[in-house]
Amino acid sequence: MSASFASALAAARDAAASQHYPQGALYVVATPIGNLADISLRALHVLQLADVVACEDTRHTQSLLRAYGIDKAPAQLLALHQHNEHEAAQAVVARLQQGQRVAYASDAGTPAVSDPGARLVAAVREAGLRVVPLPGASSITAAISVAGAHGDDGGFVFGGFLPSKAGERDAAVQLLAREPRPVVLLEAPHRVEALARALAVLGQRPITVGRELTKQFEEVATMACAALPAWLAGEPSRTRGEFALVLHGTPQPQAEDDGQRVLELLLKELPLKGAVKLAAEITGGSKNELYETALRLKRLDPGSSPE
Incomplete structure (x- = not known):
């Protein structure tokens, strides 16, 4: 643990310990998308307090907890990911019914937003148990905040990951072409070049690329969609890391009448x-x-x- 996080744990106790944390509740905990300092004080306190931490990857979450100086025994970590979410959710419900506090953390960012967690929350609510959100880091809001994109109504659309099959992806892009609001997309490094080629058909429509947001080699750039493939090819490092992209909105022309x-x-x-x-x-x-x-x-x- 870094000495800086020792003081963070003390601050978490001072700031959050006096609040009420009911037993038999699921705590949905947002974790950093890269920079470890983006954890909230309340998240640190709840991760210490939880009887069980359900997580997308137990090894990843164990490393994260240890970085903050939080020690959890292996038996206190429960794997819950996209391949076992239904079954693992029932195990979480059983623990909650015993009065345990369970925290859920995906690998990065806010659970149930492109990450697992939605089925878990639904199962807990169906059982009549409480779900408590602990907001924090999100690549979606991080990307939209630096894009300078805006729609006519001030809103935006979360598109997430487009389909991996070329034909389905191209069809999805054609739908995006008719969307006047900004659209936030996510993409993995091994698929980002294919996505760039698909988006290039949108021509001069602006797109903001957020690569490795909050991390050491963070990069944010805005360009025309047509220029995106060449931009990625311009530097070998540009196809590495996780991507959050904001397809800017297109003002809708008023009819003459x-x-x-x-x-x-x-x-x-x-x-x-x-x-x-x-x-x-x-x-x-x-x-x-x-x-x-x-x-x-x-x-x-x-x-x-x-x-």
Whole structure:
């Protein structure tokens, strides 16, 4: 254990020990995606407190715990991964019913988001038992936070891993071409070049690549989708590590008659100037042009007042 984490454990006790941690509950624990310092104080405390730590890979999690100075006997680690999640979930439920605290950690990041954990949580909830989230590191939110991408509605889509088969992957990319919001994708190093070739058909649409996020050789770059294959080929190291990519959103053009349609609706409820101001905010159109349109609409309605 690093001496720096000895002080982190003490800080975790000071900050989190006074809080309530019910027995018979599953604690879903986010762990770092690379940088060990990205663990939360509450996660450190719960990992110490847990009677059992269920984990995607017991060897990986044991190494992680030891790095923080947390000692768990092998019998306190329970393997729960994509190949045994259903059966292992029942073992977790049995332990919870005995009043044990069980923490679940996937290999990196937040469980049940592309990683195992969703079936476990569902099984625990179906048994009428409590699930407690311990939020923390996530490659998804890390990537979107540095991409500078935005959709018209401020949201984004999590696409995760696209299909590995070429035909299915190409079909998925065609669907992404019609998605106006930013899309976060994940990819492994041995498949990222194939993904880049598939995305290249999107041409000049921007994409931000996050490689080895939070780690020593972290790299973040934004380029056109068409340039992605050449960028990866430019340096041998660029095809190494884990990838989180953000396909930027594409603003949807307003139909030419949108301003008039919005005005017609607003003029039924608002005075002319108020309707014009609000229509400009909604459509992004010119106030002067919308004002002229509003006057024309009013002239076509002899019973209305221009103001």
